[in-house]
Amino acid sequence: MDSFRRIFLISIVIACIGIFSIYSSTYQKGMNQAQMQMLWAVVGIVLFLFFTNFNYRRFWDVTYFIYAAGLILLFMVFLLGSVRLGAQRWLKVAWFNLQPSELAKLIMVIFLARYFSRKSADEVWLLSRKFGVFKGLILPFIFTAIPMLLIIEQPDLGSGIILLLTFTAMLYLTRVRMRYIVIFVLVILLCIPLGWLMLRDYQKDRLMVFLNPNADPLGAGYTLIQSKIAIGSGGFFGKGWLSGTQSQLHFLPESHTDFIFATFAEEWGFLGVMLLILLYYFLIREGFAIAQRTTDSFARLLAFGISLMLAIQIIVNIAMTMGLAPVVGLPLPLMSYGGSSLAVTFIALGILVNIDKRRTVF
């Protein structure tokens, strides 16, 4: 099997698992989220197929253009965005709501991949090897920080943090000197107290709850406690599809979006969880393999960036449902309800497949 079939199969299986879990946690409320998600999955597959045949090198040419477009979308969210659940994250486009922050993550990966894979005039060596602290660290960080701050201000702390983590991880995989990376991480760590002041009260509450889950069991800590109960009560075989009491009886909030993993773990148990994690692992490994196979330095960094972005989202989301990471709004790629996230993930996977296809061309 080639990489196209493998990625296609794995992502469809995970998306189907997601649709089943969404159905289980919403059908009692008489809502049609599962159907919506199915529709989005179809859209996602179409986008996936389109981008497997869309030459990724074209992104090289339009990078600055799509970066600017991404920024405009984020600004538009501020001006025109619809407010839901106390946050202004969505843009109403035709009949659906677009979440530009999801798109911005992918755009940033493309942007950084291009930035760090520029070559010397004679196309012999990567410029990034000779980058000083300004070009190698400060300038790309400024480019990342603009969308990041816009996203955090929405407020969408989760996506902002993912952006920061993806940036750090990609920086590590370029030829930028190690000492710059160490300095960067140290500066970020030193900025944490400053960042604390910028956080909103509910975000502070959530972080406090992460440090002490029983601090506010009916307020900020409620979701986490219920999520742990849902996962833990699943046991080895799970309670069975449509039989998870935590999600069926609505004890678990956000059971079809950010906490879809808890819903799944409750109903399918450790057995199902092992399978799901294995699938996710194969997907990430496939991305890494593609990155290592390609000879094009832009493609390599792009493939690494996409795999890392997915890996970080998966790990942080699952860790969050178990209380191992602070609760920040963050979807589980391919599983959580949400068209933007699903579509963008499929686009990213499509780009991955395309990179592997182009390899033979050179």
Next chain:
Amino acid sequence: MIRIRVTSVVIIAAFVFLLFSIFNLQIVKGRHFKQLSDRNCIRLIPQEGSRGNILDREGYIIAGSELSYDAAISSELSSSLDNSLFVVSKVLQASPSELKARFKKNFIGKFAPVTIAKNITLKQAIALEELKPDFPEIVIQPHPQRSYPYGELAAHVLGYLNEIDNLRLTRLAGYGYKTKDTVGFGGVEEQYDYYLRQEEGGISLEVDHRGRFVRSLGFRLPKNGRDIQLTLNLKVQKIAEEALTGKVGCVILMDPYTGEIIAMESYPDFAPGAFVKRSNSVIRSLFSNSKAPLVNRAISSSYPAGSLFKTVVASAGLETGKINTSTTFFCSGKTTVGRQEFACWGQHGAQNLFNAIAHSCNIFFYNTGLLVGAQSIHDYAYKFGFGKQTSIDLPREANGFIPSPLWRKISRLRSWFDGDTANFSIGQGDVLVTPIQVARMMAVFANNGHLVSPYIVKAIDGRDVSLYQRKTIIVPVKEKTISQIKRGLRQVVADPTGTASNLAELTVPVAAKTGTAQAPPGQPHGWFAGYFPSDKPKFVICVFLERGGAGYYAGLVAKEIIGKMSQEGLI
């Protein structure tokens, strides 16, 4: 490139770490979280059964159950809580704010009615029920509650019911007792609580995150407690209660052959209903009363035996051969033992065994005791069941106490003198006995030499358990000795100069022994113990009056009881 390898290792490590954490949650702690999940969505609406009845030997209910009513409000049906609370408060004549506070305190979830008033009267319940067409949220919940048709009768034998205390909870937690359970305190209610207690049933419901009913998971019928039939005869008990009213003391009537307790009354008594009604002022006064009305004097306190003990000394004398029926001692009103003078309560002249018992002559028994020796008296007292529990099936029985020279040396570091033996011989000094021990000792003479085990529960749930209860030991005393003592006991009543000769007026022949136990300071304790009819004993009687003066007064109580019993044809 090394950085790629590091990154993939970190990713793999993160996935492995996640798997381990999930394993920890689902497999290691899975059971704990399953419980938490069940607690989230399963609610129990308890339904009480009724506690077992306590009956007398003829089947009359001494402690039964009656329906009591609670007023509750179902918040699911209530359109305006304040409004419905106001209506209820008018009927119950309570303030709406108080009801609201109780509503908040007792609220479990929307699915269940919330109790706002307990034990309302039948009239109030009917009045509230009539409001139901307009206020469907008002719910009247009937539940069974202990009732005492005869009030204070046999209160000590029954005991009372109260919320479980810390001590009992720690001891009984293994038997399924929980906090807030109602358990028996004292008497049969405590001793047989396990049989009497009802099993809670109820409905288990599944509710959602807002406490709304989803579906019913199961139903278990509550189980009623088992009925217990006592050996008590209510009619006799009532006679005993009437005879004792106003005095401090107790009366025991027992079947001399089986050990069945026919009546056991201790006074002052209490109304066990006060604990059911939770009337705190009454309960507080019961606990602070210096006359200790909650103590069952028949088994839980021990007193000096006084002259009753002479029967033991006489038996010891006859058994050891130190005296016989022709032994005579001369009573001049006093005698000297060692350097100390010991008095008799009268001047009886020459006394043989029968006269000495009839007159309760101290001088005869001083001399007998000195002949027999303290250790022998101690041993015979044990043979007649003193100094240890009778193992009656009631809680908190006292041991009583019989001294011995060895005990004196070990615990008091003093030698035993002849003077002590003299005191010992007339049941004074350190001798302590309980009324139930005395009754049992009398039964040995009534039934010709058998030490019975007194018991009070005849049947549990209709099954006769008296066979398990009845345990008799043959007292190693010659039949001749028994019959000689019996003759003496009969003389106490039959001899015109006997200490209980006033009982000779009764149509029933009685054999008995009186006792006046000195317990300075204050009045002596009065004892009367005997059996009747003396030729063919059917009952053993023991009357004890705490600080009630001479044994004569105890005899009067006994006379009243026996007289009434024969009037009512109960003998």
